[in-house]
Amino acid sequence: MNFAELKTLYKLTLAPIRGNNQEERLESFYKGQANHYDDFRKKLLPGRKEFFQKIDWDKVNHWIDLGCGTGQNLDFVPPDRLAKIKRIDLVDLSSSLLEVCQERIKKSKLRNARILKADVTEKLPLDDKADLITFSYSLSMISDWILAIENAQKHLRPNGQFAVVDFYVAKKYPPYGAAQHGWFTRNFWPNWFANDNVFLSPDLLPYLKTHFSEVALSESFAELPYLPGLKVPYFYFIGTKMETTHKGQGRNDEFKSARTLGGKKSRIKTHFENFSSNVFNWSDSIYWPFHVQGLSS
Ligand SMILES: C[S@@+](CC[C@H](N)C(=O)[O-])C[C@H]1O[C@@H](n2cnc3c(N)ncnc32)[C@H](O)[C@@H]1O
Secondary structure: OOHHHHHHHHHHHOOOOOOOOHHHHHHHHHOOOHHHHHHHHHHHOOOHHHHHHOOOHHHOOEEEEEOOOOOHHHHHOOHHHHHHOOEEEEEEOOHHHHHHHHHHHHHHOOOOEEEEEOOOOEOOOOOOOEEEEEEEOOHHHOOOHHHHHHHHHOOEEEEEEEEEEEEOOOOOOOOOOOOOOOHHHHHHHHHHHHOOOOOOOOOHHHHHHHHEEEEEEEEEEEEOOOOOOOEEEEEEEEEEEOOEEEOOEEOOOOHHHHHOOOOOOOOOEOOHHHHHHHOOOOOOOOOOOOOOOOOOO
């Protein structure tokens, strides 16, 4: 193990996370590891390669990646496909990770990508609807993940792909055909990840299944670095926007109960006044994420 890995491991396991809000907590967690983030997360975040291979890229003109981090997901898209996408919006709340993302875009000379600094649980300054919205290991970091999904859905075109890959645990009594997890898995992993403010939910996958028409689903286990013998459950789900019948009520009978999974009615905050300072290069009609307020170019 080299020094960079040791430092990242310390941040992941021992270092306290401080802050009065999500942005401060993310900075406290990521600041010391942003530059080594990619190498470590390649080992830590499983299934992303396969997940991105399952996406129907032929249908994607506009992609929004929510909780994009350093933009590593760009590396999982075949380069010829990536170049054909007209617009890629990379959204995250961590300045440290977005700086790395900015460097990545600069190096790859991607002219169709832009970076937005925003909280995905708040109204997003995106004017156009996308054909693909992805959350890759970001929903588990957002305690109000229902709000983030509801918010994101508003930016998805009808029949657009909504795709999530993340850690999770199964319900104690999952529906027929779904993966079952034993007592240790259901109890150990949520506690272990909670140290890093990562919240594994038994409700996330059922929620996605009841809100989107399923296109692809995989439930698997993966080994994590430095935890030999233990395997963590993760899933990927790709769905399309479900038709609604009456005032946002879906066709699926389970839909109603799924809406109450969060235990409270969702609230969409409108913080338009913050957008001008939060949005990177928002006014630029060419999507070029440099010369951005808050990030050096
Ligand atoms: C585990 S990282 C995954 C990063 C990236 N999607 C990947 O797969 O490499 C989770 C990301 O979610 C971001 N995040 C957490 N809460 C957020 C929020 N409320 N709004 C925007 N981004 C958020 C973090 O800053 C972090 O970049």
